[in-house]
Ligand code: 5AD
């Protein structure tokens with residue numbers, strides 16, 4: 001659930017809704033046009049409040065990755081400016097699902113939720129149901145929604161998240177369901193309101209889309225071509241975030257290593273990182289995700305010399321078999337990947353390496369799978385996300401023959417998971433006894449009087465401490481490893 005926020009603070013460059021003339025035609029330029037429609041929707045909110053004696057509530061349910069989580073913060077920011085109040089469950093006046101479609105089970109979960117909200121809407125017919133995000137970029141999904149889910153009010157995709165107010169207003173004033181899907185986008189609309197989920201850390205989009213076309217992946221089709229934001233826009237946003245209390249930023253992109261290549265003034269990802277590092281108030285920098293084929297020596301060097309870039313690199317492997325990697329269109333082989341991982345570990349010995357692995361890709365044999373296990377044993381990932389291959393309509397892999405039977409893929413998945421967990425447990429204890437800095441992210445729900453912190457290498461540590469430590473970076477002695485996390489004690493500062 002994404003919090004909408006009770007009041008949203010007007011950030012730098014935002015437009016004051018009270019000063020917008022609603023008697024004229026809407027502006028054509030952005031973001032002015034969206035502020036106009038926010039003001040229009042706010043009139044509706046006021047009328048709702050007069051009629052019902054309360055403000056309307058909204059619930060945003062987010063599926064999928066960090067990019068979607070960040071998009072939901074933008075949706076929440078817009079709804080807060082309009083005047084909606086956050087609701088943590090789906091019994092709300094507006095329910096919005098920000099969907100994911102990277103694997104089919106994500107789609108199935110959304111259809112499941114729609115069945116549930118439909119029953120709520122039968123009891124409360126004025127309820128509004130909206131769907132947005134990656135799944136909406138698929139034509140088959142849109143067809144299915146139009147045919148069998150007629151109670152849905154609002155549908156938009158990944159390229160027009162920024163248009164929420166305009167589309168909502170169209171629904172409120174027109175009565176008919178609104179479908180607005182853009183096939184491709186070259187536009188990046190800046191300076192719209194955002195409600196952050198955490199006061200002390202934030203994701204920052206540095207680029208959108210992906211150009212890699214890995215053969216199993218639907219992302220390039222639903223998120224479009226790669227577009228980088230200009231460094232000045234990114235640095236400005238980060239400065240504003242730090243003015244608002246953020247100490248940790250996570251730079252987000254499907255393939256951050258190709259950042260900046262298509263800008264009119266090209267810049268490397270490493271150079272961007274160096275500029276972010278210069279911002280005094282930024283204490284920690286993370287990024288996600290790196291494609292191994294584009295990971296430069298300049299980046300490794302920048303990380304090694306940095307005081308602020310966290311000792312964590314997510315480096316998706318996908319498969320350890322060179323043959324399968326070719327079929328996946330990953331543009332590296334097993335040896336190149338192993339050499340890269342070794343180079344990184346040698347230059348940055350305290351780095352934590354994590355990965356994504358798919359099992360059951362079409363044509364994967366037991367020998368191919370053994371190659372994957374071999375890479376896992378050799379790289380010794382601190383942790384890994386493992387996925388069963390999911391056939392995505394329209395991707396080249398969906399048309400490949402020799403799809404792996406479900407039971408075979410499941411058996412490989414189970415074996416891979418147990419190896420990954422065993423290595424992860426062994427590597428988690430490697431820092432026991434050391435003092436490391438942790439960003440305190442919250443109070444510990446399991447143990448009274450404890451707080452939970454995140455180490456630079458992304459491992460969690462629980463230690464006794466007061467709630468007002470939340471948002472601070474403090475030194476913690478790691479006393480004991482408990483498998484995937486530590487128990488610690490705060491040190492004198
Ligand atoms: N099936 C299974 N896993 C997939 N991923 C992407 N597409 C698929 C698919 N069709 C995984 C990849 C990627 C992660 C975000 O999701 O491992 O790195």
Ligand code: SF4
Nearest residue numbers: 210212213214217219
């Ligand atoms: Fe998908 Fe490959 Fe792009 Fe990642 S790099 S989003 S796996 S196509």
